[in-house]
Amino acid sequence: MEQELLANIWAMLVALMLVLYVILDGFDLGIGVLSIFTFDPRSRGMMMGSIGAIWDANETWLVLFGGALFGAFPLVYGVVLNALYVPIMLMLFGLIFRAVSFEFRAHSHRKLPWERAFGLGSLAAVAGQGLVLGGVLSQIEVGPQATGVLGFAGGPWDFMTPLSVLVMLAVVLGYVMIGASYLILKVPAEMQRRVHRMVLASSIAMFLLIVAITLTMPFLSEFISHKWLAGPYAGPLWALGTGAAFAFAMLLLVTVYRKYTRLPFLLSLLVFVLAFAGMGTALYPYLVPPSITIQQAASSKPTLVFMLFGIGLLIPVMLLYNFYLYRVFSGGLHEPGQEYEQE
Amino acid sequence: MDWPDPLMLSRVQFALTTMFHIFWPLLSIGLSLYIVVMEGLWLLGRGEVFYRQAHFWTKPFLLSFGLGVASGLPLEFQFGTNWANFCLVSGGFFGNILGFEAAMSFMLEAAFLGIMIFGRRRVSRGMHFFATVMVAFGASLSAFWIMVASAWMQTPAGVQFEGGRAMIIDYFAAVFNPSWFYSFSHMWMACFETTLLLIGGISAWCILRKRQTEFFLLSFKMALAISLIVAPLQILLGDMSGRGVATYQPAKLAAMESHWQTNPPGQGASMAIAAWPDPENSRNAWEVRLPNLLSLITTRTLTGTVVGLTEFEPKDRPPVAVTFWSFRLMIALGTLMLTIVIWGAFQWRRGRLSPKLAHTNKWLLRMWIVMIPTGFIATDLGWVVREVGRQPWVIYNIMRTSDGVSNLESLPPTISLLVYAAIYLLLPVMFIYFTRRLVIKGPDLTSDIPQPPVRIKGDPV
Numbered sequence: 178m179e180q181e182l183l184a185n186i187w188a189m190l191v192a193l194m195l196v197l198y199v200i201l202d203g204f205d206l207g208i209g210v211l212s213i214f215t216f217d218p219r220s221r222g223m224m225m226g227s228i229g230a231i232w233d234a235n236e237t238w239l240v241l242f243g244g245a246l247f248g249a250f251p252l253v254y255g256v257v258l259n260a261l262y263v264p265i266m267l268m269l270f271g272l273i274f275r276a277v278s279f280e281f282r283a284h285s286h287r288k289l290p291w292e293r294a295f296g297l298g299s300l301a302a303v304a305g306q307g308l309v310l311g312g313v314l315s316q317i318e319v320g321p322q323a324t325g326v327l328g329f330a331g332g333p334w335d336f337m338t339p340l341s342v343l344v345m346l347a348v349v350l351g352y353v354m355i356g357a358s359y360l361i362l363k364v365p366a367e368m369q370r371r372v373h374r375m376v377l378a379s380s381i382a383m384f385l386l387i388v389a390i391t392l393t394m395p396f397l398s399e400f401i402s403h404k405w406l407a408g409p410y411a412g413p414l415w416a417l418g419t420g421a422a423f424a425f426a427m428l429l430l431v432t433v434y435r436k437y438t439r440l441p442f443l444l445s446l447l448v449f450v451l452a453f454a455g456m457g458t459a460l461y462p463y464l465v466p467p468s469i470t471i472q473q474a475a476s477s478k479p480t481l482v483f484m485l486f487g488i489g490l491l492i493p494v495m496l497l498y499n500f501y502l503y504r505v506f507s508g509g510l511h512e513p514g515q516e517y518e519q520e
Numbered sequence: 521m522d523w524p525d526p527l528m529l530s531r532v533q534f535a536l537t538t539m540f541h542i543f544w545p546l547l548s549i550g551l552s553l554y555i556v557v558m559e560g561l562w563l564l565g566r567g568e569v570f571y572r573q574a575h576f577w578t579k580p581f582l583l584s585f586g587l588g589v590a591s592g593l594p595l596e597f598q599f600g601t602n603w604a605n606f607c608l609v610s611g612g613f614f615g616n617i618l619g620f621e622a623a624m625s626f627m628l629e630a631a632f633l634g635i636m637i638f639g640r641r642r643v644s645r646g647m648h649f650f651a652t653v654m655v656a657f658g659a660s661l662s663a664f665w666i667m668v669a670s671a672w673m674q675t676p677a678g679v680q681f682e683g684g685r686a687m688i689i690d691y692f693a694a695v696f697n698p699s700w701f702y703s704f705s706h707m708w709m710a711c712f713e714t715t716l717l718l719i720g721g722i723s724a725w726c727i728l729r730k731r732q733t734e735f736f737l738l739s740f741k742m743a744l745a746i747s748l749i750v751a752p753l754q755i756l757l758g759d760m761s762g763r764g765v766a767t768y769q770p771a772k773l774a775a776m777e778s779h780w781q782t783n784p785p786g787q788g789a790s791m792a793i794a795a796w797p798d799p800e801n802s803r804n805a806w807e808v809r810l811p812n813l814l815s816l817i818t819t820r821t822l823t824g825t826v827v828g829l830t831e832f833e834p835k836d837r838p839p840v841a842v843t844f845w846s847f848r849l850m851i852a853l854g855t856l857m858l859t860i861v862i863w864g865a866f867q868w869r870r871g872r873l874s875p876k877l878a879h880t881n882k883w884l885l886r887m888w889i890v891m892i893p894t895g896f897i898a899t900d901l902g903w904v905v906r907e908v909g910r911q912p913w914v915i916y917n918i919m920r921t922s923d924g925v926s927n928l929e930s931l932p933p934t935i936s937l938l939v940y941a942a943i944y945l946l947l948p949v950m951f952i953y954f955t956r957r958l959v960i961k962g963p964d965l966t967s968d969i970p971q972p973p974v975r976i977k978g979d980p981v
Binding site for chain 2: 237239252285476483491492
């Protein structure tokens with residue numbers, strides 16, 4: 178296989194891992210953010226219970242994404258993590274708190290502090306992730322460093338732009354939307370009303386933000402405006418955008434109607450996937466726009482081939498046992514606090 | 521190097537996070553295998569008590585697993601945030617191995633852990649056992665890949681550095697590089713030894729206080745019996761590591777032994793049992809030496825040549841005092857571990873570990889309790905020898921640690937170091953607090969064993 182094709186395949190695989198991470202851990206983290214605004218201990222317990230058995234597997238997609246990116250595109254891994262040191266740390270500290278709060282809450286007599294750690298940890302992690310995305314879109318300065326090696330050449334606070342704040346808010350709301358729609362699947366009837374309202378509120382807010390971002394982006398970045406208006410990808414981009422908007426309209430309709438339990442979650446997933454596909458198309462062939470392309474960053478051919486066997490071929494297997502895990506723990510939480518207790 | 525220099529901050533942060541992270545994999549690898557054995561014995565019909573064992577030790581396992589996940593994620597990302605230039609150079613091999621670890625082991629562990637912990641009423645017993653085995657297998661496989669990556673930094677092989685980037689030329693040689701075997705096996709054995717000391721120590725505490733003596737006598741004897749193989753084996757593997765280091769990283773071995781001058785042909789190298797190195801003058805300020813011993817241990821002959829530190833430029837020498845003393849202390853602890861294991865086995869043979877008499881072995885049991893933390897400490901000391909001894913290189917003889925660091929200002933890594941220090945120091949405290957409570961509460965020996973779901977015909981489960 179040619180190096181160029183291999184690099185593109187790996188870009189697709191890395192993107193797939195990222196999408197899987199964002200939609201799977203996205204709803205866990207969204208539920209975490211929602212728990213901050215939930216004052217009834219029983220509901221909070223149910224929220225944590227609904228993801229107790231699966232959040233760890235979901236977070237693993239992030240570990241996989243990190244490893245694959247490091248192996249396939251070391252230049253991007255180094256430059257992006259170096260440039261976004263501050264938001265990455267925010268995300269990591271948040272994820273640590275989220276993880277330990279699950280363990281310690283299970284053992285603790287006083288649940289409240291750990292439930293709060295879960296909520297605030299989730300919020301910090303989501304905010305960090307939003308700022309990372311915003312930081313990448315706000316352009317990272319790449320150039321020769323003091324040692325002459327190509328790498329990150331900017332400062333630690335470069336990521337803080339109006340655009341990255343908008344993106345961060347959109348990501349927080351998006352996670353809340355997908356988290357709330359997952360909760361519809363899980364919670365008993367008396368809680369559903371409230372959860373439907375959460376889906377509605379978060380998705381409308383997110384939609385407005387995304388419109389704002391889409392409208393301002395072309396002015397902030399010539400690179401993106403060119404993509405939207407001319408260039409070979411303008412057509413597919415508009416198609417994806419229209420698709421996302423359509424899925425979104427369906428989601429609103431279904432949520433207002435309040436009759437379906439599965440459909441809101443599926444539609445939220447669709448919105449996410451289409452939005453992601455749109456972003457991928459807009460960035461192609463860059464990984465770090467507008468300075469590092471897929472080809473520039475890719476590892477050498479033997480590495481990419483070896484990884485294709487060691488990791489690429491395992492993706493279906495991983496999907497399979499994740500699917501099995503979800504099957505074992507499918508169904509609603511009818512007996513709160515009972516269903517997913519450790520034993 | 522000025523403080524707060526981003527390089528120094530990054531090094532301290534890496535050392536701190538790895539040294540406090542490693543506690544949890546030590547336990548989750550060791551405990552997961554112990555649980556597999558217990559659950560296996562139960563399924564083979566050796567009695568309910570083995571189910572109770574599996575059930576009780578699953579709780580500290582789960583705690584350590586959770587803390588391992590929480591404290592491990594930052595390690596992977598730390599390579600990018602703090603060591604970006606190392607990533608650029610090594611990514612083609614090192615990054616890909618981290619990816620392998622995630623794809624092969626983390627996914628396995630994470631997906632089956634949910635079933636192992638929450639699934640007893642949801643899947644059959646066979647499936648539950650399978651999930652438990654997969655969790656244990658995933659945990660050990662993860663250790664394998666991490667040790668391969670780490671060993672490659674010690675003895676890089678199978679790659680060519682073109683344009684400052686590692687290009688793989690021989691994958692097999694890179695993965696199975698010269699130091700992978702002794703690195704992995706020594707670490708893997710450390711997981712067992714540390715875990716057995718914890719199980720044995722906790723059991724000793726309960727036996728001494730006559731709390732559910734029969735239950736804890738079983739786990740004490742299990743820990744003792746397995747340690748009887750593990751403790752001496754670990755010393756043999758340590759010796760093997762030492763000889764590997766002598767072959768592939770002579771500067772590190774010389775630092776471990778504070779050995780400055782290469783012994784002349786025909787004369788044996790003596791070994792410093794204790795010494796205070798004086799790097800300025802390339803000698804020891806004071807020392808206690810035993811003749812010929814270093815040659816004997818390193819080369820298996822009385823007069824074999826052992827390369828001294830003066831053969832290397834001062835800028836290519838690792839810090840001596842830290843390496844030397846960490847090494848000495850680790851060996852002392854390993855020997856002490858073997859001693860209490862043999863002592864325990866001796867008492868067992870004399871029939872002193874019967875349910876009636878067990879609590880009378882006061883000093884033996886106290887010794888096991890005191891030794892609980894030593895597995896963790898010895899492991900960290902071993903890592904200090906390994907990593908400090910590799911300095912000043914990050915990739916041995918290829919890239920210097922100082923060339924690997926990211927482009928950073930002082931403030932962000934200062935803050936992150938402080939936050940990490942606070943969190944990572946808190947985790948062991950919480951672990952001790954909750955484990956202590958679990959032990960005081962004791963194992964649940966009475967409640968019903970959860971029943972797997974009954975399949976109704978035609979019901980698609």
